[in-house]
Amino acid sequence: MANIIDMPKLSDTMSVGTLVKWLKKEGDAVKSGDMLAEVETDKATMELESFFDGTLIKIFAPAGSQIAVGAPLCAVGQPGEKVDAPAGAAPKAAAPAAAVPAPAAPAPAPTPVAPPPAPVAAPAPAPVSVAAAPAPEGRIKISPLAKKIAAQNNLNVAGLAGTGPHGRIVKADVLAAVANPALLQTKSAPSVGASSLATKSFTGGTPSRTGPLQEDRTVPATNMRATIAKRLLEAKTTIPHFYLEIEVDAEPLLAVRAQLNEGLAAEGVKLSVNDFVLKASAEALRRVPCVNASWTGTGIQYFGAAHVSFAVAIEDGLITPVIRDAHTKSVFAISAEAKPLGKRAKEKKLKPDEFTGGTFCVSNLGMMGVTKFSAIINPPNSAILAVGTTVTKPVVKNGAIVVGQTMTLTLSCDHRVVDGALGAQFLAAIKDLLEKPALLLV
Template sequence: MPNSSMRKVIARRLSESKATIPHFYVTMDIEIDALLKLRADLNARSPKDGPGAYKLSVNDLVIKATAATLRRFPSCNATWTEDAIIQYHDVDISVAVSIPEGLITPIVRSADKKGLAAISNEMKDLAARAKSGKLKPEEFQGGGFSISNMGMYGVSDFSAIINPPQAGILAVSAGLQKPVVKDGALAIATVMTCTLSVDHRVIDGALAAEFIQALKRTIEDPLSLLL
């Protein structure tokens, strides 16, 4: 099977990423029961059809939470160059979408400034046009940080390869019911494992830990996303 142009680009970029970017990984378990409840409550408020209709996914809320956290941690919204670290003013989130030819990362631009319904509808449109090959170059080239979500496949844990020249990518796994200890007692919670892959040239260990800790707090207190 001859390699397509897209396959060649994917191979080149990922080989370059693993060979030249010093990756390290930070993983946390995040409880999402409150997020699931908020999602269900907001979806119940949506009109059934028309321009105001929406249907939020877990990924939509993760995009918003990640964007809000990046706004608080501009050092993670950055790129390495030999002369300087470039920090981006806008929070543009690249979201990995699987397509028949391979993988593409359409961008939700200024995601921290958009509401959940806007992010959801924009992401559905981008993903649909990605799969039909109708994205414009500016809709998938660029971005300051990536999210790769394989939760819909039931994946319990994975680490993602950084999307160069970005300095970070968040791998999002499935929300699974697990036993947890709360106040010394055993309980059941829906837990989602997230792994942050970062470029050590840009982001040091303490900063990566603080970022994913802040992201965990935001996802576990999802009402903050409505403020």
């Protein structure tokens, strides 16, 4: 008898999944453990595994369709075996999470107006001479002696025609203008050496920039984007956020990290600042365990283990892989676990148990040069730590002003669970651990 494979529930918030593509086709032999298809959930893109041996005898859902959790996807049985589509097997075509009205037709672009013609020099009086040509950078071509005589006579030569080579103004031109001011074209002409911005039209002075930045378009939300939008809106509007900020002396941390990476390079050790922050967060949760909690609606649930997650930016969203029992792991173990988790997160290959169940979250934008920011709490957590980049600046140490390196941490707290004093105590614990990084190595 054929085995029907249904759309599994691959995350705690998943209700439908999009069948991205089939990795097998009807008639292919299948073994238990083979990957049959790629399925996009609200959290990641995952591979659908077969738990049966046999032949893929029927596909009920085409690639690109949205399938409800529990609806049939395919059947695995014996070659030639007939199977009918079970009830409810008709999939929906992938569609946006909500209908988006088509944008109104854009108004016709205004008819371009021809730029005004560039000013033309008035014809110079006899004797006929070549109009003075501005040199590069808007300077007027004039001999040093002619320039000196013009300055002595308070003469503006911008409109004066030069008779020297290539229209250069020479001594004779200036003396003639002193004797006959009518040779000057205008009284309001810019002074000698004035910027070309004052003497030439903008028509050819700047690069032409035409066309839109991008096409006007409406893109349907993916399952992930729609879920992120829904959850973050709920988090920001239903969780009473407040924020605490602290500055950390990052020099000890950076020094220890550099020593460890250099001394253990042969063993493949390459610790990041974020590895230390994850470890410090876990240790701070040990020191201040009441932050490791969640609001249930009727009370506070406290967690016995520190499952620390970290935000990873991926295409069309973000995801938070989890370091489980981080309070029991060394910074080296955390680093060794975080790197492959981050890699699989970017590839959308995380398993459900690798991105669910976190009790505290770290979001680090320091690698992008952000000095500080405030993050939105990731429900059901009661807090999230935002980490900024290290900044080199003057600091006071032992009563003297020296050049130091600092890092700003911002803690977003759920006021239903964490009060100000408790949040400050927790943030101070992280600061203490990062400024004494040897404590993170035991």
